[in-house]
Amino acid sequence: MSRQMVRPGGRSARVQASVHTAVRELASEVGRDALTVPMIAQRAGVTPSTVYRRWGDLQELLSDVAVERLRPETAPGDHGALAADLTAWAEQFLDEMSSPAGRAYIRDALLGDPDGGNAGQCSAYAAEQIDVILTRASQRGEKVPDVETVIDHVVAPLMYRILFRPDGLGAAYAHRLVTAALDPTGR
Amino acid sequence: MSRQMVRPGGRSARVQASVHTAVRELASEVGRDALTVPMIAQRAGVTPSTVYRRWGDLQELLSDVAVERLRPETAPGDHGALAADLTAWAEQFLDEMSSPAGRAYIRDALLGDPDGGNAGQCSAYAAEQIDVILTRASQRGEKVPDVETVIDHVVAPLMYRILFRPDGLGAAYAHRLVTAALDPTGR
DNA sequence: CGCTAAAAGCTAACCAATTGCGTTAGCTCA
DNA sequence: TGAGCTAACGCAATTGGTTAGCTTTTAGCG
Numbered sequence: 001m002s003r004q005m006v007r008p009g010g011r012s013a014r015v016q017a018s019v020h021t022a023v024r025e026l027a028s029e030v031g032r033d034a035l036t037v038p039m040i041a042q043r044a045g046v047t048p049s050t051v052y053r054r055w056g057d058l059q060e061l062l063s064d065v066a067v068e069r070l071r072p073e074t075a076p077g078d079h080g081a082l083a084a085d086l087t088a089w090a091e092q093f094l095d096e097m098s099s100p101a102g103r104a105y106i107r108d109a110l111l112g113d114p115d116g117g118n119a120g121q122c123s124a125y126a127a128e129q130i131d132v133i134l135t136r137a138s139q140r141g142e143k144v145p146d147v148e149t150v151i152d153h154v155v156a157p158l159m160y161r162i163l164f165r166p167d168g169l170g171a172a173y174a175h176r177l178v179t180a181a182l183d184p185t186g187r
Numbered sequence: 188m189s190r191q192m193v194r195p196g197g198r199s200a201r202v203q204a205s206v207h208t209a210v211r212e213l214a215s216e217v218g219r220d221a222l223t224v225p226m227i228a229q230r231a232g233v234t235p236s237t238v239y240r241r242w243g244d245l246q247e248l249l250s251d252v253a254v255e256r257l258r259p260e261t262a263p264g265d266h267g268a269l270a271a272d273l274t275a276w277a278e279q280f281l282d283e284m285s286s287p288a289g290r291a292y293i294r295d296a297l298l299g300d301p302d303g304g305n306a307g308q309c310s311a312y313a314a315e316q317i318d319v320i321l322t323r324a325s326q327r328g329e330k331v332p333d334v335e336t337v338i339d340h341v342v343a344p345l346m347y348r349i350l351f352r353p354d355g356l357g358a359a360y361a362h363r364l365v366t367a368a369l370d371p372t373g374r
Numbered sequence: 375c376g377c378t379a380a381a382a383g384c385t386a387a388c389c390a391a392t393t394g395c396g397t398t399a400g401c402t403c404a
Numbered sequence: 405t406g407a408g409c410t411a412a413c414g415c416a417a418t419t420g421g422t423t424a425g426c427t428t429t430t431a432g433c434g
Contacts, residue, residue: 011398011399011400011412011413012399012400012411012412012413015412015413036389036390036391037390037391038389038390038391039390046413046414047413047414047415048390048391048392049392049393049413049414049415050412050413050414052391052392052393053412053413054412054413057391058391107297107298110294110297110350110351111294111298119350119351119352120351120352122351123347123351123352151344151347152340152344152347152364153339153340155347156343156344156346156347156348157338157339157343157344159343159347159351160310160338160339160342160343160346160347161343163297163306163350164303164306164307164309164310164346165303165306165307165310166303166307177339197430197431197432198381198382198429198430198431199380199381199382199430199431202381202382223420223421224421224422225420225421225422233382233383234382234383234384235421235422235423236382236383236384236422236423236424237381237382237383239422239423240381240382241381241382244422245421
């Protein structure tokens with residue numbers, strides 16, 4: 001888990017919030033690679049030593065912020081059928097993650113992450129969203145694969161290509177993956 | 188592609204080689220996280236400014252070294268049948284990549300890699316190996332899937348779980364992926 | 375064999391990163 | 405509600421990673 005085991009209210013919470021927003025603001029102003037701890041601290045109205053004590057180093061801070069931004073803000077849409085729901089979700093997922101900013105967030109989340117906790121959180125977000133879609137389809141009476149199958153057949157290929165082969169990715173590929181994963185002869 | 192567009196022979200090549208070996212030696216001596224550019228430069232018999240000029244920063248240097256170490260050194264073994272060849276390859280792949288050292292190399296390769304060239308190289312290595320296996324099987328007269336299918340169904344799930352969910356990975360999972368990918372009803 | 379340009383060495387100044395210590399503020403229990 | 409306790413923060417000084425400008429070397433070529 002993250003290092004948000006801080007006192008829940010008061011100054012600690014304020015510091016954390018202002019540091020996080022400072023990171024996001026500065027990242028969009030000067031670019032992610034130009035970020036430094038002193039720069040962030042100044043914008044947040046905090047001293048650099050506070051940042052070092054709370055987060056250890058810049059990478060862990062960026063990893064925390066990245067996970068926060070990768071958290072889905074809305075439940076997956078309901079289009080009346082499993083295939084449509086999954087396709088729409090996969091296309092949106094690909095869209096958000098394959099942008100330069102999205103790739104940078106993924107890499108940051110993977111990076112400052114010795115114990116693998118933050119990366120696991122990202123995967124858990126996707127699994128939650130898929131579970132919502134599958135549960136809804138199941139209640140409609142549709143036959144559904146399990147979450148792990150969808151992760152192996154849809155999420156993993158998308159993520160692999162986002163990270164290792166950013167070229168030639170599009171909605172068509174996402175659609176194809178979903179269709180193959182749901183094809184009964186493919187199960 | 189990498190930044191190895193240097194003069195092919197002479198001093199440039201010597202400097203690059205000695206810097207790379209310095210990184211590998213020091214990484215095993217003091218640990219990857221303790222590496223610094225001045226430290227590497229001294230071991231390599233070079234001034235720090237040379238490293239900064241050639242590689243930009245430590246991350247890009249580590250990314251180059253990581254890609255070099257992720258290059259397979261031997262052709263995939265021949266076990267007489269496609270399923271056996273692929274299973275053996277997948278198990279070895281998983282074994283090498285899921286170790287702490289392997290994960291560190293992957294993350295380094297992804298990291299100092301703005302244009303995605305180094306990551307693409309890693310993927311190309313895997314594709315080459317798979318192509319060798321498939322071509323061999325095809326010459327035996329076996330019916331074979333194409334490379335992209337194997338990447339989607341085997342390599343991507345393995346890599347996804349290595350990066351995002353390191354727990355509970357084993358040879359059995361790799362074997363299961365290969366079997367599913369080759370199952371005719373699964374295509 | 376001399377010319378040219380790319381690449382490496384060198385030095386010094388800058389500023390990010392880090393750490394120790396004193397102070398503040400939030401939580402808890404009487 | 406207020407006194408005590410401790411986690412968290414600010415301050416300041418030190419270290420050393422990083423960069424820029426200039427000189428020197430060397431590989432490639434006519």
